[in-house]
Amino acid sequence: MLISALILIFMIVILPLETGRLLACFDRTPGRDTGMVFLAGFLFQIVLFFPVALGCMFFIRQDNFAVCTKIYLILSLIPAVAGTICRVKELKERKPEAPEKAAKPEVYSNTGEVKNGKFRDAEKMILWGAFLVIFAFQLYKAVTTAFIDGDNTFYVTQSLIAQQQGVMFTNLPYTGGPTSLDMRHALAVLPLWFAYLAKISGIHATVLCKTVMPLFLIPLTYLVFFEIAKILYPEEKNNIPFFLCIVAIFEMFGSVSIYTAERFFLTRTWQGKAMLGSVVIPVIILGLLLLAKSYGEKEGTGVKTAWYLIVSTGIFSGICTSLGAAYSAGLVATGCFILAICKKKPGIFVTGLLACIPQVLYMAAYVLLK
Amino acid sequence: MLSRLWAYLELNIATLLNYAGTGFLLLIYAAAFSYLLISEKDKAKRVIFVWTPGLILIAFFMPPVRYLFMRFIDKNDTYYRMLWMVPVAMTVAHAFTRICAGFKLIGLPVATAMIILCGGNVYKSVAGPLVIASKAQNEYHIPQEVIETADIIMEKEQGHRVKAVMPLDFTSYIRQYDTNIYLAYGRELIMRPDAYDELYSMLCEDPIDVEKMREAAIPRQVSYYVFPKTSSFLKDPESCGLEKAGETENHVIYRDPEELEYMSGISYYYFTD
Numbered sequence: 001m002l003i004s005a006l007i008l009i010f011m012i013v014i015l016p017l018e019t020g021r022l023l024a025c026f027d028r029t030p031g032r033d034t035g036m037v038f039l040a041g042f043l044f045q046i047v048l049f050f051p052v053a054l055g056c057m058f059f060i061r062q063d064n065f066a067v068c069t070k071i072y073l074i075l076s077l078i079p080a081v082a083g084t085i086c087r088v089k090e091l092k093e094r095k096p097e098a099p100e101k102a103a104k105p106e107v108y109s110n111t112g113e114v115k116n117g118k119f120r121d122a123e124k125m126i127l128w129g130a131f132l133v134i135f136a137f138q139l140y141k142a143v144t145t146a147f148i149d150g151d152n153t154f155y156v157t158q159s160l161i162a163q164q165q166g167v168m169f170t171n172l173p174y175t176g177g178p179t180s181l182d183m184r185h186a187l188a189v190l191p192l193w194f195a196y197l198a199k200i201s202g203i204h205a206t207v208l209c210k211t212v213m214p215l216f217l218i219p220l221t222y223l224v225f226f227e228i229a230k231i232l233y234p235e236e237k238n239n240i241p242f243f244l245c246i247v248a249i250f251e252m253f254g255s256v257s258i259y260t261a262e263r264f265f266l267t268r269t270w271q272g273k274a275m276l277g278s279v280v281i282p283v284i285i286l287g288l289l290l291l292a293k294s295y296g297e298k299e300g301t302g303v304k305t306a307w308y309l310i311v312s313t314g315i316f317s318g319i320c321t322s323l324g325a326a327y328s329a330g331l332v333a334t335g336c337f338i339l340a341i342c343k344k345k346p347g348i349f350v351t352g353l354l355a356c357i358p359q360v361l362y363m364a365a366y367v368l369l370k
Numbered sequence: 371m372l373s374r375l376w377a378y379l380e381l382n383i384a385t386l387l388n389y390a391g392t393g394f395l396l397l398i399y400a401a402a403f404s405y406l407l408i409s410e411k412d413k414a415k416r417v418i419f420v421w422t423p424g425l426i427l428i429a430f431f432m433p434p435v436r437y438l439f440m441r442f443i444d445k446n447d448t449y450y451r452m453l454w455m456v457p458v459a460m461t462v463a464h465a466f467t468r469i470c471a472g473f474k475l476i477g478l479p480v481a482t483a484m485i486i487l488c489g490g491n492v493y494k495s496v497a498g499p500l501v502i503a504s505k506a507q508n509e510y511h512i513p514q515e516v517i518e519t520a521d522i523i524m525e526k527e528q529g530h531r532v533k534a535v536m537p538l539d540f541t542s543y544i545r546q547y548d549t550n551i552y553l554a555y556g557r558e559l560i561m562r563p564d565a566y567d568e569l570y571s572m573l574c575e576d577p578i579d580v581e582k583m584r585e586a587a588i589p590r591q592v593s594y595y596v597f598p599k600t601s602s603f604l605k606d607p608e609s610c611g612l613e614k615a616g617e618t619e620n621h622v623i624y625r626d627p628e629e630l631e632y633m634s635g636i637s638y639y640y641f642t643d
Contacts, residue, residue, distance in 0.1 A: 123475060130478065141493060146511035148502045153542045153557045157549065164549045173545065174556030176531070206546045210511040225460070232415065232464065239467050242474045246463035249482050250395075253489030254459065257391025258497060261454045266492045267502065277454045285418060285457055292414030323451070326443050331426070331455045338421040342413055367442070 008201040008208075012216055015080045016041035022083030023308070025090065033230075035223050036305065039283070041083070042220070043312040045076055046193060050319050053189040057168045057181065065166045068192070069199050120238060127241035134248040135222060138266065142214035147267040152210075155191050155271055159205040162195035183369040187362065188322045190272040209270040217269050217279070222248070224282040231289050272320035280320060280328055283313045288335040295343050311355050318362040325359035325366070332356055378433030382449075386430075389450050394488035399458045402465035409468065419464055423456040512543040515618045520548045522616035522623050523594055530632040535569050535587060536596035537621070554592050577602040580610040588629050595624045 017034070020041025049072055056068035157173035165171055169182045169192075194213065198205035203212060225247050226240065233239035254262025261277030268274040287309035294302035310332055317324035336352025339345075390396040406419050429435050430452050439449055462485070470477025493503050507514040519540065523532065533552040536544065541556045555567040569590070572583045580603055583595070595612060597603075599620050608614060612624035 126475060127478070144506055145493065145503050146506040147495075148497070148500060148504075150542060150557060150560065152546060157545045160546060161549045171549070172556075174541070174553070174558055176533070176545065176549065176552030204510070206512070207509045211506075211509045228460065233467070236471070238474060239471070242470065242478060243463045243467045245478055246466050246481055246485070247459050249485050250459040250462060250489070252492055253393075253485050254395060255490040255492040255495045256393030256395050257389055257490075258495075259389045259391070259450045259453075262459065263492055263495060267495060273451075276451070281454055281457070282460075285460070288422070289414060289418050292417045323444055323448060327451060327455060330452070331422075334425050334429075334455075335417070335422045338417050338425060342417055342421070363443075 004201045004203050008197060008203065008212065011076075011197055011200060012042075013038075015076055016045050018080035018083040018087075019044050019076075020083065021087040022079050025083070025086040035227055039220075039223065039227065040305070040308060040312075041080075043283075043309070043316055044079065046319060047312050047315045048072070048075055048079075049193050049196070050189060050315060053168065053192050054187070057186060057189075063166055065162045065168050065192070065195065065199075068168065069196055072196060073200065124238050124241065127238060127245060131241045131244045131248060134245065134252070135218075138218055138248070138252065139215055142218060142266070142269060143211055146210075149268055149271075151268065151271060156206050156209050158185075158191040159195040159198065159209060162192050163198045163205045168192055184322065186369070187318060187366055188272050188320060188324075190275070190319050190321075193319070194270065214269040217275065218266075221265065221278045221282065224279065224286055228282065228286050228289060231286075231293055272324070275320045276317060276324045276327065280313055280317045280324060281331060283309055283316075284328055284331050284335070287313065288332075288339065291336075291348070292339055292342075295339070295345065295348065307351070307355060310352075311358065314356060315358045315362075318359065322366055325362040329356040329359035329363075332359075375433040378436045379431065382431050382433070382436055385447075385450050386453070389453055391490065393490050395458070395462075395485070398462055398484065398488055402462045405465050405469070406461065415464070419457070419461045423461065426452065426455050510547055512546055515620060516540055516543040517547055518618045519596055519621060519623060520544055520551055522618070523551060524548060526615055526625060527632075532593045532630070532632060533591050534594035534596060535573060535583075535592050536594075537573070537598060538570065540596060540621075551594075554587065554590055573597075577604045579604045580607045580612065581605060584610060584612070584626065584629070587626075591629075593626050593630045595626070596621050597624070 017038050018041065020037035020039070023040045023044060024037050052072045052075060053068055056064040056071070060067050154173050158169065161171045161173060162168055169186050170179060171177065172179045194209050195205055197203075198208045201208070222244065225244055229240040229243045232243065251262045251265055254260050254265075255267075257263070261274075261281075264271070264274035265278040269278070287306045290302045290306035290309070294306060314325070314328045314332060317328035332352055332355055333349075336349045336355075340347070340349035340352075386396075403420070403423070406416070410416050410419065436449060439452075466477065466481040470481065495502050508517060510517065519536070523534065527550075529550060531550045531552060533554060534544075535554045538555075538559060541553050542560070544551055545553065545556075554569045559565045559567055559570060568586050569583065569592070572578065572586065578597065578601055580595075587595075594615070595607070597607070599617075599622055607624050611626065611628055613627050615623045615625040617623065
């Protein structure tokens, strides 16, 4: 069990982190933190799975999942190893200077008075403490609560079929037995990615999806919100945990109908459509926010990172759910259109449309294959 | 033409009302949106929290958008997911963060209380008459009895694939535990009210005619039968040629030794004609 856990941590934490370091070597935006590096690496790793899975699904008849697993394992290691080498080189090249401590900016309350430092520290501890309590509670409930949802009979079973039977979308999930390739769902390969993790780690795919992956996906969602909050509140740091607390409470009490993204997030965390609402769309918003803040400033302050996030998440949206590509493209196009008007730079809208090419190709393939 | 447009507009409003559901969270969102529209001066934040969601909402209500969505993207009722593009939680959080800037420690419980009163607890969610959340009985998050049933079958068959007939509530879970157990019918009977399966209807009879059921099951390669303990039978299953394989708290599992057939389970990829 411990070995399985260590293997899984290596696959979903270490590999993305090291891959992110490789990407960071190409875009040396100052002040980029580990969270952003991890997010970039995670998106790279999962987008890499897409062509491998599709290729094996369409072109290999027998034992295609085993072949897919082997190819992807090798391909996923390459950027991570390269990232580690790059990072080691970077550390060696860096001159050992004592960093200058920037003067702490004075922070004013709404009434204009300078806030007391000790009070702000206490406030910070209480707010972060509150967020961590809510966050820990959500993780606890994710592990100890079973949610009835009929879609698990399809999606989780597809992952388990790949793990146990070694086939990709050619076995009926509800009853068993062979079937033709399920074109409608074949492009959304997320269940196969879970099956890959299950196969490599040795964890049963159902346990992985329902008990283990929420322990990764819920923190991933809050990581995205954290990165958004850092951009929203660069000066008043105590706003970040306050913002996260409100978002976390909203996620827990957002189940006003069966349609809300909040309900999907905590009751079906591992399903592709839930990840559309909880990861894909927030990452696109993060990318748009970064674009909005960065455009007009000197090059290298976040524009490249923003476009990378937008493009890679657009592909990831198709991996999550077949219609995710349409929604993500809609959001990117709308956001870039508004940005282009606000910044008076039509080029932003044109680049935004170009960034949606993967989603357009995906939807074309979806319509043709359907 | 106008009546079609009006019909689509009514559909869009109905979709929004269904999305809003039983709580008042969308009212909190509307208040937060209005506050940021008036008070947020930072251009980047206005793009994210005001202009982009505003344009998305306008597009959401436009009948031609609905028509194009249903024509080219999805005929099923997933149009509500357009509303996921609107960052509701973040907008509310940002608005509260701005309002409570000077008194966060008081503002947090007040904001929390407002969201709790206007929202719905995800851990007490319902789907119709059903409460969807319950304490997990195991790490698979499926009923323990389903696991015991599958283990009884697989202990006998040592990993060979067999087909079984079982109550409908088991069919949603058993293949989430072991995909070597095939089913005579599955979740499609739950999803489609007009769906019919001969074996399932025989399972629901009172009393169950096991001989007739076995006759119908043989061409479908069924080797296992899971009966609720509360079932009554015209003739005892064991006198009809079935062998008791085991039992769980509420069910008895029978095996058909004469008609035991292993499923090939090999699926090669192929196109339909």
